[in-house]
Amino acid sequence: MENGQVVIRKRGADRFRGGHLWVYKSDILSHKDAPPGGIVSVRDERGAVLGKAFYSSQSQIALRFIARGDAKIDEPFFQKRLDQADRLRERLGIDPLLSRRIYSEGDLLPGLIVDRYGDRLVVQSLTQGADALQPLVIKMLIERYQPRSILLRNDSRVRELEGLELKQERIGDPLPDMLIVDEDGKKMAVSLTAGQKTGSYLDQRDNHRAARRYARGRALDAFAYSGGFAVQISEVCESVEAVDMSADALEFARRNAQRNDLKNIQCIEANAFDFLRDRHQEGVRYDTIILDPPAFAKNKESLEGALRGYKEINNRAMRLLRPSGILITCSCSHHVNEGIFAEMLADAAKDAGCWTRVIERRIQSADHPVLLAVPETLYLKCFILEILS
Numbered sequence: 001m002e003n004g005q006v007v008i009r010k011r012g013a014d015r016f017r018g019g020h021l022w023v024y025k026s027d028i029l030s031h032k033d034a035p036p037g038g039i040v041s042v043r044d045e046r047g048a049v050l051g052k053a054f055y056s057s058q059s060q061i062a063l064r065f066i067a068r069g070d071a072k073i074d075e076p077f078f079q080k081r082l083d084q085a086d087r088l089r090e091r092l093g094i095d096p097l098l099s100r101r102i103y104s105e106g107d108l109l110p111g112l113i114v115d116r117y118g119d120r121l122v123v124q125s126l127t128q129g130a131d132a133l134q135p136l137v138i139k140m141l142i143e144r145y146q147p148r149s150i151l152l153r154n155d156s157r158v159r160e161l162e163g164l165e166l167k168q169e170r171i172g173d174p175l176p177d178m179l180i181v182d183e184d185g186k187k188m189a190v191s192l193t194a195g196q197k198t199g200s201y202l203d204q205r206d207n208h209r210a211a212r213r214y215a216r217g218r219a220l221d222a223f224a225y226s227g228g229f230a231v232q233i234s235e236v237c238e239s240v241e242a243v244d245m246s247a248d249a250l251e252f253a254r255r256n257a258q259r260n261d262l263k264n265i266q267c268i269e270a271n272a273f274d275f276l277r278d279r280h281q282e283g284v285r286y287d288t289i290i291l292d293p294p295a296f297a298k299n300k301e302s303l304e305g306a307l308r309g310y311k312e313i314n315n316r317a318m319r320l321l322r323p324s325g326i327l328i329t330c331s332c333s334h335h336v337n338e339g340i341f342a343e344m345l346a347d348a349a350k351d352a353g354c355w356t357r358v359i360e361r362r363i364q365s366a367d368h369p370v371l372l373a374v375p376e377t378l379y380l381k382c383f384i385l386e387i388l389s
Contacts, residue, residue, distance in 0.1 A: 001039055001073050001074055001075075002038075002039045002040070002041065002052065002073050003033065003034070003035055003038040003039065003040065004031065004032060004033040004034030004035060004038050004040040004041070004055065005030075005031075005032050005033065005034070005040060005041045005042075005043065006028060006030065006031045006032075006034055006040045006041070006042050006043070006053070006055060006062075006063060007028075007029040007030045007031075007042075007043050007044070007045065008023050008027050008028055008029060008042060008043070008044060008045075008050075008063070009027040009028075009029055009045065010044065010045060011027050012024065012027030012028075012063075013044040013045070013050060015027075016042075016050055016051070016065060017050075018373055019371070019372065019373025019374070020373050020374055021053075021064055021065040021066075021105050021108075021110060021371070021374055022061045022063065022064055022065075022374075022376075023042070023053070023061075023062055023063035023065075024060055024061060024062060025059075025060050025061075025062040026060075027062075028062050028063075029045065031055065031062075034055045034057075035055070035057075036055070036056065036057040036058070036128050036132075036163075037054065037055070037056070037057075037127075037128030037129050037131055037132035037133075038054075038055050038129075038132070039052055039053070039054060039055070039066070039073050039129065040052070040053055040054075040055045040063070041070070042063060042065070049069060049070050050065075050068070050069075051065050051066075051067050051068045051069055051071070052065070052066055052067045052070075052071055052073050053065040053066060053129075054066060054110055054111065054127060054128065054129020054130070055128070055129065056127060056128045056129065056162055057128065057163070058128065058161065058162050058163035059127065059128070059161050059162050060161075064105070064110035064111065064127060064129060065110075066081075066108060066109065066110065066129075067108075075136060075140075078109075078133070078136060078137070078140065079140060081107065081108060081109055082101075082102070082140060082144060084107070084108075085101060085102055085103075085107045085109075086101070086144075088107075088369065089101070089366075089367055092366045092367075094365075094366060094367045096116070097116060097117075097118050097181075097182075098116065098117060098118070098181050098182065098183060098202070098205075099115070099116055099202060099205075099365075099367040100113070100114070100115050100116075100202050100203070100365075100367040100368055101114045101115065101116050101121075101367075102114035103367065103368045103369060103377075104126070104377075105371060105374050105376065105377050106368060106369040106370060106371060106374075106377045107369065109130070110127060110129065110130065111125060111126040111127030111128075111129055111130030111131075112124070112125060112126075112130040112133070112137065113126065113198065114137075114141065115197075115198040115199070115202060116145065116147075117179055117181050117190065117192065117199060117200075118179070118181060119146075119147055119148040119149075120147055120148060120149050120150075120151065120175065120179060120192060121141055121145060121147045121149075121150045121151070122150075122151045122153050122192055122198035122199060123137065123138070123141070123150055123151070123152050123153070124152075124153055124154060124156060124198065125137075125152070125154055125159075125164075126156060126158050126159060126162070127162050128162045128163070128164065131154070131159075131162070131164055134152070138150060138152075138171060147172065148172055148173045149170060149171060149172035149173045149174070149175055150170070150171040150172055151168065151169075151170055151175060151192050151193065151198075152167075152168065152169040152170070152171070153168055153192070153193070153198055154166065154167050154168065154169070155167060155168055168193060175192055175193060177191065178190070178191060179191070179192055179199070180259075181200070183205065183208070183228075183232070184205075184208070184209065184232065186231050186232060186256075186260050187256070187259045187260055188200065188226070188227075188228070188231065188256050188259075189226070189252055189255055189256055189259065190226070191252075195226075196225065200226065200228070201225070201228055202365060202367065202368075203332075203364040203365050203368050203380055204228060204229075204292065204330075204364075204365065204380070205365045205367075206362070206364075206365040206366060207229075207328070207330070207362055207365070207382045208228055208229055208232040209232070210328075210360060210362060210382075210384060211229055211232060211233050211290060211328050211384075212232050212233050212236060214288070214326045214328070214359065214384060215233035215236050215237050215288040215290075215326065215328075216236060216237060216287050216288060216326070217237060217238055217286070217287025217288060217322075218237070218238055218239050218285075218286050218287050218288070219233055219237040219238075219239065219240045219241070219286060219287065219288035219289070219290070220240070220241045220243065220279075220286050220288070220289045220290065220317075220320070221233070221240060221241065221242045221243065221290045221292075222243050222272040222275065222276065222289065222290065222291050222292070222293075222313070222317075223243070223244060223272050223291065223292050223293045223294070224242035224243055224244045224249070224250070224253055224267070224292075225244055225246070225249045225252075225253070225292075226249055226252035226253050226256060227242050227252065227253030227254075227256045227257060227265065227267075229290045229292060229328075230242040230253060230257070230265050230290075231253075231256050231257060231260060231262060231265070233288070233290075234257070234260075234262045234264055234265050235262070237264065237287075237288065238264065239264045239265075239266065240264060240265045240266070241266050241268055242257075242265055242266065242267045242268065243268045243269075243270050243272055243275050244267075244269065244270075244272075245269065245270060245271050245272070246269075247269055250267045250268075250269050253265070253267050254267045272291075272293070272313065273309075273312065273313060273316075276313060276316035276317060276320065277316060279320055280316055280319055280320055284320065285320060285321070285322045285325075286320050286321055286322065286325060287321070287322055287325050287326070288321075288325065288326045288327075288328070289317045289320060289321055289325070289326075289327050289328070290328045290329075291313055291314065291317055291327070291328070291329040291330060292330045293309075293310075293313065293330070293331075294332070295331075295332045295333040295334075296309045296310060296331075296333055296336075297333035297334075297335040297336050298333075299335065300335055302335075303335050303336065306333055306335075306336060307336070307340070307344050310331060310336070310341070310344050310348075311344050311347060311348045311351075314327070314329055314344070314345055314348040315348040315349075315351050315352050317329070318348060318349055318352035318354055318356070318387055319352050321387040322387075323387065323388065323389040324386060324387070324388070325386070325387045326359070326384065326385070326386060326387075327356070327383075327384070327385045327386075327387060328382065328383075328384050328385075329345065329382070329383050329385065330380065330381065330382045330383075331380070331381045332379055332380050332381075333379070334376060334379040336381070337375070337381075338361070338381050341381045341383070342383070345383060345385070354387050354388060354389055355387075355388040355389075356385045356386065356387060356388065357385065357386040357388055358383065358384070358385060359384040359385060359386055360382075360383070360384040361381075361382075361383055361384075362381075362382035362383075362384065363378055363380055363381065363382065364378070364379065364380035368380075
């Protein structure tokens with residue numbers, strides 16, 4: 001299963017010894033017999049074996065480590081990785097039927113995503129290494145979970161950086177247009193083939209629960225998508241306005257509200273920026289506002305513009321909240337780290353003329369584990385704030 005040897009510069013070796021899994025193309029000195037997507041032995045300039053890694057012939061991230069030292073890489077090795085991932089989720093009490101079972105670098109399987117929706121699995125192979133491993137992964141997943149079907153949702157544009165084709169394939173039974181899953185007692189419709197990510201925002205599940213603890217009164221769920229936050233908070237609120245500019249997403253939200261017999265959710269098709277501005281001009285006030293926008297910063301070059309967007313929506317939300325109102329605000333932009341996000345929120349509060357008290361600082365759900373020395377594994381930030389006049 002192993003093939004080839006790569007020698008890396010001191011800078012790349014130091015990065016690995018510091019705990020990171022990535023080595024960039026600029027730090028490769030030689031890559032003898034290393035095939036695209038192959039598992040290679042990695043050495044430093046002195047010849048010392050560092051570990052085993054997936055090799056990419058296309059990406060700027062040329063190596064993604066999967067093991068330290070001279071470990072034997074075979075099927076039992078990958079079975080052990082899957083065992084470790086399952087044990088972690090069992091220890092954390094994560095729903096075995098609705099969760100991310102493999103989270104790429106967070107589970108030491110770079111480029112591999114496996115999500116479980118009941119008896120259906122969605123698999124993403126985002127790198128050459130994960131793509132080459134796909135047949136073995138499918139075999140192991142069938143043995144482990146006995147799914148009715150597996151959707152190979154390899155249509156993420158990230159694959160283009162690896163020179164990989166964008167496509168979807170299915171193994172097993174046909175998939176329904178809408179799959180109904182149970183999220184904490186709420187029936188939610190997801191589309192595995194066309195929905196965001198692999199069908200739904202599994203990474204927000206823990207934050208949905210937190211929102212339910214704090215939400216009250218008149219609530220606004222901006223960027224509502226299919227109503228994940230709105231449905232979970234509806235029973236503790238007088239009313240919920242679910243706003244999204246996508247008519248298709250709102251139709252999912254509307255059906256999810258009806259499916260759970262929630263009559264206090266109003267779905268509104270609108271641009272969230274415009275909606276927040278208009279509500280402020282109308283003098284409307286809320287007790288709870290949730291902001292969960294898409295990633296504004298796709299890369300470092302877009303960071304400045306992204307921060308302006310984040311500040312605008314958060315400033316408007318703060319102005320719309322009554323004293324002691326709750327703002328639950330998120331960013332899934334990796335390039336906006338927690339410190340930058342906090343500074344932006346402080347600036348937004350200053351311009352809104354209010355104080356903000358931090359109730360909680362949160363991240364993605366626990367089935368998306370974070371490696372301490374790999375900051376890229378922590379991408380979702382969620383602040384729960386109390387607005388003080």
